Amino acid sequence: MGEVVLTPLEYALLGLLEMAPSSGYDVKKVFDNTPLAHFSSSPGAIYPALKRLAKKGLLEATLDTTTEARPRRVFSLTGAGRQALLEWLHQQVSEDELVRDGRSPMLRFALAEGHLSPDEVVAYLEGLGRVVRAYLQKLYAHREDVKGIEQLHPRLALEDGIRGYEAMAGWVDFAIAGIKAHGARD
Amino acid sequence: MGEVVLTPLEYALLGLLEMAPSSGYDVKKVFDNTPLAHFSSSPGAIYPALKRLAKKGLLEATLDTTTEARPRRVFSLTGAGRQALLEWLHQQVSEDELVRDGRSPMLRFALAEGHLSPDEVVAYLEGLGRVVRAYLQKLYAHREDVKGIEQLHPRLALEDGIRGYEAMAGWVDFAIAGIKAHGARD
DNA sequence: CGATACATGTAAGAAGTTACATGATTGT
DNA sequence: ACAATCATGTAACTTCTTACATGTATCG
Numbered sequence A, B: 001m002g003e004v005v006l007t008p009l010e011y012a013l014l015g016l017l018e019m020a021p022s023s024g025y026d027v028k029k030v031f032d033n034t035p036l037a038h039f040s041s042s043p044g045a046i047y048p049a050l051k052r053l054a055k056k057g058l059l060e061a062t063l064d065t066t067t068e069a070r071p072r073r074v075f076s077l078t079g080a081g082r083q084a085l086l087e088w089l090h091q092q093v094s095e096d097e098l099v100r101d102g103r104s105p106m107l108r109f110a111l112a113e114g115h116l117s118p119d120e121v122v123a124y125l126e127g128l129g130r131v132v133r134a135y136l137q138k139l140y141a142h143r144e145d146v147k148g149i150e151q152l153h154p155r156l157a158l159e160d161g162i163r164g165y166e167a168m169a170g171w172v173d174f175a176i177a178g179i180k181a182h183g184a185r186d
Numbered sequence C: 001c002g003a004t005a006c007a008t009g010t011a012a013g014a015a016g017t018t019a020c021a022t023g024a025t026t027g028t
Numbered sequence D: 001a002c003a004a005t006c007a008t009g010t011a012a013c014t015t016c017t018t019a020c021a022t023g024t025a026t027c028g
Helices: A008-019 A024-033 A043-055 A079-089 A095-100 A104-111 A118-145 A153-184 B008-019 B024-033 B043-055 B079-089 B095-100 B104-111 B118-145 B153-184
Strands: A059-064 A072-077 B059-064 B072-077
Touching: A008 A024, A008 A043, A008 A059, A008 A072, A008 A079, A008 A104, A024 A043, A024 A072, A043 A059, A043 A072, A072 A079, A079 A104, A095 A104, A095 A118, A104 A118, A104 B153, A118 A153, A153 B104, A153 B153, B008 B024, B008 B043, B008 B059, B008 B072, B008 B079, B008 B104, B024 B043, B024 B072, B043 B059, B043 B072, B072 B079, B079 B104, B095 B104, B095 B118, B104 B118, B118 B153
Parallel strands: none
Antiparallel strands: A059 A072, B059 B072
């Protein structure tokens, strides 16, 4: 029904809690100790986001009063939460998403395991590859435009962008091969 | 005097207006048509940011009523604005800045031309290189940690991060060579 | 004559940051 | 004893997003 639209942090939370029901503090540790470190681990971001998701009916909380002194509030996905996650996982990457929020496409890929079929994953990556190469064409054109100008730093900074997206394009092919090999292995 | 701290957008505005005094609409066009596209070109972001900077005394506006129908408000830096920009340009990259806001270090480099000496620029880039390589070590360690686990997608996503930072480390050496060659050319 | 570019802004709401607040447990 | 870790949350503030509002000039 309702076109749920969430922030990257909220989708990250849904994905993590779908992998394993957790407390806010568990999530904080993930953000502190893994390459998901670009998400803020501040309680002022995490706890309100969990609360919002619960209020929207995407998460449910159970009190864990077993061993600990202070009760842990353990969150897991509801049916609606799983559906919102799935809808997001099925979204293709747009150029806007790639440029504005460079890490969302990779987050979505990382959290897609077990929720998309190998074919769907390959299609997602192929779409990502197309968007990356299309954006690269724009950067190449821009490099031509600034070829003559005297300023060195902007040209070098552009070169960094180009190399970064070229690396991503190469990774896409690598990842597709990895997915296919993994699928064939069954 | 007072420790001015601004958002990336505000520093981008200071840097652009220092290169050439411009109106809000000029800036919008830059964000729409150059690789600075990761900044929002929405008027709801740009005009209030310009207003804030003017209120803080970092920008001054002059009305351009010459030719156009509607007057353009052209902003340029005050002395305090130039000082705030310089202080920011002298900041070294921290791991936190690199990981949380991946594009700020490159923005700072791009806007530093003419404000830092070649030696200072090389020192900045060497610092960036050290931070990137240090973070790469953490990613390599994490890759070892997850080597055994069954999940494929997170390992592949990590590989993308590693490749991206490796590309950046390579670019740093390339850029340092470029800066040195440019300096020697005088 | 209609669409697009020029040009500037505001209002409401959502979300994140920093700092504060609390208190038990575990390690040194 | 003291620090660090576990664990959860709130309050004030800042900023960004989306949408609205207004009007001219130019191009086809």
